[in-house]
Amino acid sequence: MQNNQHNPFGIKMSKKPLTKNIVTLTALVIAFAVMLVLSEAGILSRHMRSMLVPVCINIILAVSLNLLVGFLGELTLGHAGFMSVGAYAGCLFSIAMKEILPMAIRFPLAMLVGGLVAAVFGVIIGIPVLRLHGDYLAIVTLAFGEIIRSVIINLEFTGGAAGLKGTPQDSTFVIAFIVVMITLILIINLVNSRHGRAIMAIRDNRIAAEASGINVTYFRMLAFVMAAFFAGVAGVLYGHNLSILTAGTFDYNKSIELLVIVVLGGMGSIRGSIVSAIIITLLPEVLRDLADYRMLIYALVLIIMMLLNASPRFAAVKAQFSPAALKAAAAAKKAAKEGNANE
Amino acid sequence: MSKLVPLPSKALVPERDADKFPILDVRHLGIDFGGLTAVDDFNFTMGRTEIGGLIGPNGAGKTTVFNLLTNVYRPTRGSILLDGVDTLGMSTHQVNKLGIARTFQNIRLFTNMSVLDNVKVGLHNSTKSNLFASVTHGPAFHKAERKAKERALELLSVFHMEDLADAQAGSLPYGAQRRLEIVRALATEPGIMLLDEPAAGMNPSETAELMENIRKIRDTFQIAIMLIEHDMSLVMGICEGIAVLNYGKIIAKGTPDEIKSNPAVIEAYLGKKEE
Amino acid sequence: MMDFLSTLISGLSLGSIYALIALGYTMVYGIAKMLNFAHGDVIMVGAFAVITSVSMLGLSPVLSILISIVCCVVLGVSIERIAYKPLRKSPPLAVLITAIGVSYFLQSLALLIFGSTQHSFPKIINMPAIELGELTIRGNMLITLVITTAIMAGMSIFINKSKTGKAMRAVSEDRDAAELMGISVNRTITITFAIGSALAAVAGLFYGTTYGFIGPYTGSMPGIKAFVAAVFGGIGSMPGAMLGGILLGVIENLSKRYISTELSDAIVFAVLIIVLMVKPTGLLGKKINEKV
Numbered sequence: 017m018q019n020n021q022h023n024p025f026g027i028k029m030s031k032k033p034l035t036k037n038i039v040t041l042t043a044l045v046i047a048f049a050v051m052l053v054l055s056e057a058g059i060l061s062r063h064m065r066s067m068l069v070p071v072c073i074n075i076i077l078a079v080s081l082n083l084l085v086g087f088l089g090e091l092t093l094g095h096a097g098f099m100s101v102g103a104y105a106g107c108l109f110s111i112a113m114k115e116i117l118p119m120a121i122r123f124p125l126a127m128l129v130g131g132l133v134a135a136v137f138g139v140i141i142g143i144p145v146l147r148l149h150g151d152y153l154a155i156v157t158l159a160f161g162e163i164i165r166s167v168i169i170n171l172e173f174t175g176g177a178a179g180l181k182g183t184p185q186d187s188t189f190v191i192a193f194i195v196v197m198i199t200l201i202l203i204i205n206l207v208n209s210r211h212g213r214a215i216m217a218i219r220d221n222r223i224a225a226e227a228s229g230i231n232v233t234y235f236r237m238l239a240f241v242m243a244a245f246f247a248g249v250a251g252v253l254y255g256h257n258l259s260i261l262t263a264g265t266f267d268y269n270k271s272i273e274l275l276v277i278v279v280l281g282g283m284g285s286i287r288g289s290i291v292s293a294i295i296i297t298l299l300p301e302v303l304r305d306l307a308d309y310r311m312l313i314y315a316l317v318l319i320i321m322m323l324l325n326a327s328p329r330f331a332a333v334k335a336q337f338s339p340a341a342l343k344a345a346a347a348a349k350k351a352a353k354e355g356n357a358n359e
Numbered sequence: 360m361s362k363l364v365p366l367p368s369k370a371l372v373p374e375r376d377a378d379k380f381p382i383l384d385v386r387h388l389g390i391d392f393g394g395l396t397a398v399d400d401f402n403f404t405m406g407r408t409e410i411g412g413l414i415g416p417n418g419a420g421k422t423t424v425f426n427l428l429t430n431v432y433r434p435t436r437g438s439i440l441l442d443g444v445d446t447l448g449m450s451t452h453q454v455n456k457l458g459i460a461r462t463f464q465n466i467r468l469f470t471n472m473s474v475l476d477n478v479k480v481g482l483h484n485s486t487k488s489n490l491f492a493s494v495t496h497g498p499a500f501h502k503a504e505r506k507a508k509e510r511a512l513e514l515l516s517v518f519h520m521e522d523l524a525d526a527q528a529g530s531l532p533y534g535a536q537r538r539l540e541i542v543r544a545l546a547t548e549p550g551i552m553l554l555d556e557p558a559a560g561m562n563p564s565e566t567a568e569l570m571e572n573i574r575k576i577r578d579t580f581q582i583a584i585m586l587i588e589h590d591m592s593l594v595m596g597i598c599e600g601i602a603v604l605n606y607g608k609i610i611a612k613g614t615p616d617e618i619k620s621n622p623a624v625i626e627a628y629l630g631k632k633e634e
Numbered sequence: 635m636m637d638f639l640s641t642l643i644s645g646l647s648l649g650s651i652y653a654l655i656a657l658g659y660t661m662v663y664g665i666a667k668m669l670n671f672a673h674g675d676v677i678m679v680g681a682f683a684v685i686t687s688v689s690m691l692g693l694s695p696v697l698s699i700l701i702s703i704v705c706c707v708v709l710g711v712s713i714e715r716i717a718y719k720p721l722r723k724s725p726p727l728a729v730l731i732t733a734i735g736v737s738y739f740l741q742s743l744a745l746l747i748f749g750s751t752q753h754s755f756p757k758i759i760n761m762p763a764i765e766l767g768e769l770t771i772r773g774n775m776l777i778t779l780v781i782t783t784a785i786m787a788g789m790s791i792f793i794n795k796s797k798t799g800k801a802m803r804a805v806s807e808d809r810d811a812a813e814l815m816g817i818s819v820n821r822t823i824t825i826t827f828a829i830g831s832a833l834a835a836v837a838g839l840f841y842g843t844t845y846g847f848i849g850p851y852t853g854s855m856p857g858i859k860a861f862v863a864a865v866f867g868g869i870g871s872m873p874g875a876m877l878g879g880i881l882l883g884v885i886e887n888l889s890k891r892y893i894s895t896e897l898s899d900a901i902v903f904a905v906l907i908i909v910l911m912v913k914p915t916g917l918l919g920k921k922i923n924e925k926v
Contacts, residue, residue: 028527091727093734144911150726151669155861156910159903166900202494209493209500210479210486210507213472217480220469227429227463229455229484229547238490272738279731284471311742318735319717326724 072192080246086284089219097161100266102248103255106130134248179262187257376406388437412598458550470529478511481546647775649883650782655860656875658830664870671733674857675740680838695758710831744850755842868919
């Protein structure tokens with residue numbers, strides 16, 4: 017079954033994921049190098065330069081959310097909540113350590129702190145929430161996200177509604193990119209492992225996964241906590257990229273924006289999430305005239321993507337133009353040609 | 360086919376399993392759904408290499424028994440001893456680890472994953488790679504993955520499905536999906552495998568092949584297999600001990616020949632004869 | 635004591651608005667088996683329809699209310715036709731994402747048309763306050779309470795006695811069996827969306843009169859809270875939605891008055907989480923067993 021032409025039953029072959037991901041990572045490194053050179057050479061506008069870190073942050077957020085939406089198959093609407101918890105934890109850590117530790121030690125530690133605090137919140141929230149599924153899970157994560165936001169606004173040490181000031185602005189493009197690469201490698205590795213298979217098995221059929229010896233509760237929690245961890249790390253990067261951190265930015269609209277990125281890139285596609293995170297982050301800056309229509313476009317993206325995915329006609333068109341199908345068509349053409357030549 | 364002999368508990372198992380501890384010993388099992396008794400006083404013992412059958416009219420409670428055995432439902436009464444261990448209060452994945460695997464009446468595959476990965480999920484608990492190895496892909500990870508892949512291909516070869524390893528499970532033809540479900544169950548290294556209507560939707564020649572394969576699996580893996588099936592040629596052809604369920608209760612137990620001539624069974628299937 | 639009573643009454647009034655919205659949620663959830671995330675935004679559209687007809691076009695209140703109801707019904711039914719119907723056989727995740735998309739769409743469209751400023755809602759309900767000893771009950775609260783109670787009573791009769799109501803219950807129980815019995819599932823779902831949206835329009839009217847201001851995002855919070863109410867009462871159960879809505883309104887008002895205004899939303903959400911943990915099927919919901 018190496019070749020599609022010997023496959024008359026319409027059996028779909030799955031792709032080799034690892035080679036595909038190596039290509040993705042290499043492309044990303046090249047893109048990074050180009051942007052870095054352009055940025056250092058002063059060719060990039062100041063505005064574009066300011067977008068480099070946010071792009072990295074959104075890649076981390078989207079890929080970690082994809083772990084839940086695409087691989088675990090559960091929609092959570094509280095991703096921004098974990099991001100905010102991580103951001104506040106990391107920023108408070110950095111503020112406290114500003115005079116004590118040098119940046120090279122302080123910042124990685126801050127990211128670790130932010131990630132871990134978000135992960136702990138992931139466990140605390142996950143224990144009640146992960147007993148639920150589907151719509152209930154989505155709405156309860158939304159509820160938790162909103163609770164986190166209102167609590168942060170009402171606390172003293174977080175700066176309240178006025179925001180948290182005094183965080184050292186440590187986030188640079190190079191550091192953010194390194195974090196992106198680490199995140200991607202860890203998540204891609206996870207997905208292509210025994211643990212990742214267990215998570216995807218739960219997505220495809222929870223009951224069968226359980227019957228195959230998968231501890232469904234554990235693996236749902238694992239995915240949830242991992243996603244929370246990386247959202248927290250992204251939050252730290254975010255907090256160290258701004259002069260004031262306000263809880264208002266981590267509302268449910270932020271979670272929706274991340275969902276748009278994941279859905280546009282394709283649920284379960286890491287490469288898709290990366291490309292779509294770059295596009296969605298840069299789009300409003302590139303098309304400034306369309307700024308008012310941004311939300312409208314997001315909404316339409318969500319609806320249209322879902323309707324297209326459900327449409328059998330679109331699936332047929334997509335299959336026709338998939339790389340495998342194109343290769344098969346080319347091979348068939350070649351075979352036909354050779355056949356003619358032999359006659 | 361070996362004849363049935365009584366154990367000290369008076370339960371019948373094939374003669375060759377008589378000196379070994381039974382793999383499954385179910386006593387007085389029962390479950391009520393909101394006042395309605397779905398299964399009651401279910402007693403059943405399986406020898407370690409026995410092929411057993413559970414038959415009965417639609418709605419008799421056969422799949423409910425499977426759900427009880429795999430702890431999908433919690434029994435209202437009675438006990439299940441799996442390899443001598445009482446499984447009360449365990450979760451489904453824990454009893455799977457203890458040695459019970461199953462297939463489903465309505466096929467439940469991991470449809471978006473490859474055939475190979477479906478089997479690898481079955482191998483989950485025997486694949487030795489911890490979370491750290493999984494996220495770092497170190498040498499230990501690659502070794503464990505290689506072993507899992509070899510084993511998965513070996514298991515697929517039982518049904519000559521190695522060539523389909525890279526196919527997407529959901530795109531397989533119906534018969535292959537049923538076979539893959541059996542392979543996945545086998546991969547969890549069960550002591551007993553429960554097959555819920557394995558021949559459903561198969562034509563007579565496929566059924567005959569399946570019958571051969573079930574026997575082959577039992578002989579190769581030395582495990583017990585219990586099946587729910589409506590195809591009587593299959594049940595009578597390979598089962599050593601058969602239990603007939605009607606309205607949640609066992610109405611007859613015995614060898615295929617005994618079952619065939621049991622008046623209670625005939626009545627359950629064909630209705631009471633007019634006097 | 636008087637303070638507590640008046641908080642309670644305004645809580646009841648707010649709660650009855652939640653109940654109206656929750657009724658729409660629960661009906662759609664029961665019949666179409668989906669969480670119509672955009673339901674709350676239909677309220678906002680209904681309120682804007684009133685604002686446009688009264689303040690901009692100068693129409694009479696009664697006519698504007700009718701226009702608002704018609705707008706919402708048309709909107710609800712079109713949303714179902716365009717966005718949800720093609721996804722009947724899709725996984726729940728896809729439907730949920732689409733519903734979020736629709737909600738977002740309505741919000742951003744309203745933002746483009748009406749801007750981000752809050753528009754004041756016309757005072758179309760003029761009813762003097764009633765004084766009972768020291769207790770003063772505002773007129774619009776009384777009207778809200780009376781009308782929502784009447785609507786809920788009407789809905790109960792409709793669902794239990796009318797042919798369409800029976801068809802709705804049948805579809806909610808078992809869609810395939812209902813289809814085999816000659817009930818048109820598509821038609822029933824359309825009717826459900828129409829009724830739910832009409833209720834949303836009425837809720838929008840009362841919400842507007844209660845708070846006085848409407849903006850593009852006005853619908854999302856009461857929408858989500860009404861969903862909380864529906865879950866609280868037991869999703870799929872109409873008496874549950876009414877009970878849940880009223881309880882939630884009371885809880886919200888009491889916590890606003892006696893705990894903290896800023897944290898009242900958090901408290902409402904905490905209620906949702908506790909209910910789902912302790913009694914996932916809600917106060918009056920039925921237990922659903924997953925078929926293996």
